[in-house]
Amino acid sequence: MYKLILKLAWKNSFLRRVRTLLVIIMIAVSMSMMLVLEGVYDGLVKNMVDKNKRSQSGDISIFAKEYRVSRDLANRIKNADEIKAQLQSTKGVEAVVLRVKADGLLSTARKSSFASLIGIDLKEEERFGKFSEFLKEGVIDFQKQGAIVGIELAKTLKLRIGSKVVFSTQDIKGEINSIALHVRAIVQTTNIGLDKGAIFIDINQAHKFLGTTSQDAMQIAIRGEDRELYGKLKRAFPNLDVKEFLELQPMMKMMQDVMIIFNSVTFLIVMGVVFIGIFGVMYVSILERVREFGIMISLGMPYRYIRAQIFLESIVVGLLGYLAGAVLGAILLIYLERYGIDLSAFSDALEMWGYEAVIYATIKVSYFTTTFGAIITASLLSVIIPLSRIKKLNPIEVIKADK
Amino acid sequence: MSKIILIIFISMLNLMADEAREIIKKLDENFRGKSIYMKLEMKILFMGHERSMKMQSYSEGTKKSFVKITYPPKDKGITFLSLDGQMWQYVPKIERIIKIPSSMMLQKWMGSDITNDDIVKQSSIVEDYEPKIIKKEGSLVTIELLPKENAPVVWGKIVLNIDTKSYTSSKDIFYDEEGKEVRYFIYENVKKVGNYYIPTYWRVQSSDVEGRYTEIFLEEVEYDTKISEEYFRKSALKRFSK
Amino acid sequence: MFKLALKNTLFYKGRSITTAVLTFASTILFILYISLLNGSHKSMLENSLKIYTGAIEIYHKGYRDIGGNEYLIQDVKAITDKLAKIDAIEAYSSRYETYGLLSNKEHSAAAMVAGIEPKREKILSSLESALREGSFLDENSANCLYMGIELAKKLKLGIGDEVAFIGSASDGSFAADIFRVCATFKTGSFEFDSSASFITRSYFDELMYAKNRASYITIKLKNIEDAEEVNSQIITMIDDESLESLTWKILMKNMVESMEIDAVFGYISLSLFMVVIFFVIMIYGFINVSSRIKGFGILRCIGLSKRDVFLLLFYEILILTILATALAAPIAAYICYYYSINPIVIEGIADMYKDYGIISNEIPFDFNLVTFGWNLGVIYLLNFLSILYPYMYINSFGPFEATRHV
Structure with missing residues (x-):
């Protein structure tokens, strides 16, 4: 019996072919557009958050209490190596890196600029945040006083691969020291602070230059998605400044929030209108066939079969629309995930906000599942009012009626 | 045979390198002696008008120096002390000793074309560069200084024109990494003081900026007179300000 | 024909109501959306302009790229005398900015110290409203410093504390003085708050030999939209090759660009809504038309031309659109107008963000009749477009074929 109903529903759906189409x-169209929009927005934020975490803050960062107010060598973590070992055996911690930092002056023969020297361990940074993916030019290598500079800093000082620069700052004794560095690579992290002012060198070189030891670090950055980790670390290190990513990057938190609100509002509006569309078509199509249904009822077909048939009809329409939308959306999203949208015309502003000039979409399964739910719900809801009209019908009158 | 020539050639190269090093060393000695006291006037031409300053400078070796401004009246008594790569300044008007941070080191010193860095890093000419004779004409020698691989200096090279009769330079030219001229020093009026020779007129000028330079006239120079250690203490900043 | 159309719209109530409601909704959505978009951009701009950057600023060429004493404006009065004659200018002021070392015992920091004219600055910028502690500068506040709160924190300074300044005066000579922290400010921009401090020009000029000299002259306009026009007026008036006069569009290129991006994304989302609504209106039109094919057949048989049929459909949609927009426009206008005067304030979240660099938590709408006009135009256009397909559909039947259509 249900097979028959399904067949009927299918056939009826295409009774008015153009309309259904x-x-x-x-x-x-609306679904695929919406998916693309969601994908691009999410991609934008995700990319930015991801790069920031990888290049700088991790999921959690630990500093000495005073460090973020006054970036002075005196405000360093003095047992960083112990803490690192302790963290590595903490559940939920995926990767830990130590970083040594000092602000000073970076100069060439013609120009000088404020910069931050950041001592890193390349191997560990690679594990921590795939540092090599930020490479824009040159080779990632710290051999022979090699250094890696941020792209904007390189532009300011007109640096190229192979350029020699001198970094001067006060060491731990307060003496002003200088070190010659050779630019081996230029990186773009899209983390504005780093791109504008960072020069990376090997962490051991940095220790030697600043007079610090391998026990010292200015920052301990931690990767770990575990939600409880933050609270746990905060309790474990009450004498240190333990900060979560979103505390360190409040702008990003705001962007994330805005995007979520924005995407939900878009979703609701689009689905609402889609609902009105399906509703109109179903309503008309049912009313047109009132006589048909009257005959079926008078022939003894129970109301629930008619109800099932109508529900099935609307689901068929909704499902077909969904499938078409999903395929179209998926194709567009896959394209945008691979090739992105080129917004180089606005590259200055994009970089200022930490975006890249080419924006790549993300694809989440949830896009498809939530839209599926919404469209099927819309389809089902759309026939409730027409159905209630049918239920009230008196079959005899319906057949008699000349319409 | 060819081997012998090669050996001679190499040893000659070495000799020449040694010779260059020797010249630079002597030049450097002339500039500082064991210790040196100078009284000098500095004239700065800037935007069409000239400013004049007078000062006294005491230095010993490469790591200690003390400078006191004596003219103009508004700057009188400002003192500078550089010691082991650190630099302090005392300003009587505000009665404060200020430590010059690294970020200020490349600022122009008292509005001249000399940077704080030039003053603090005087020593580097001998330590940080590899000298090479590129021209020799009688007693006039042109020496090119190339920075040692990891020397913390910004210049791509420095070319000095030295008279080996007095071991003084007549012109130093500073180049950037790409070999373009950035600035030059001119020295004139060499005077013999004791065992040393020193030019008493210096001029610093940027190569691509017109109408702006700094001139230095040495009024008095004394070598190797024992300068009191008192000058190279932080307390000197205030004490010798008057 | 118009009467027939009117009758039809009254007869096919379902279609009429849905179309009208959708048009109504989309009109309101459209207008409010654009108004919010423009409004938030405008306020973003105005906020940043208020803080420090002027609508127009006049520089000596080279100051912005290279900087330094060589590129100061040497005769401020000659320029401001001319500016005073331009009506569209609400206020102007000159600033003398210099970088020097501020030092407090153990702590020193390189910072910008800017000599300002407090009285004029009060009209020009919201520097004063960023006040956190103490009292804002005035002409007689002498060596009082108005310091960014982060800078004060860095130097461990409180209100009333002394701080030494050393730097170089406008002639390159040495300048040093003791300032006193009289007030602190917080604009929310960390970079600004951690590097800037202000002092009254009347005092600072003596120290820096900066009388009648300036880093730049900043200008506030009565109406920011006149910037380009006033700027060209200024350029002809001062007529000096060595100076440049720039509008906010160049001064804040980054911000302008990011607003453009934001607008692009905004329009994309809006077009999504419009596409969906357009489809629905078309579908309703189509359903309606297809149920009337017989009728159209008869109309054609009694001598109506294709053009007449099109006119009929056109009138129908016109009636519905006019009805919907006549209702929607005043409502939307009222909402825009209301919120342009009483901006929406995001409570709660804003307090948290305000600490981090969001300067204002107000989101005003923009009330602009031109925008209004083109928004309505788009709605009309979309609705007219929506009858094209139904019209083509009718025409795919011959008149007789149509009369027999079931």
């Missing part, structure tokens, strides 16, 4: 196209 229009609804399907409507669902498909």
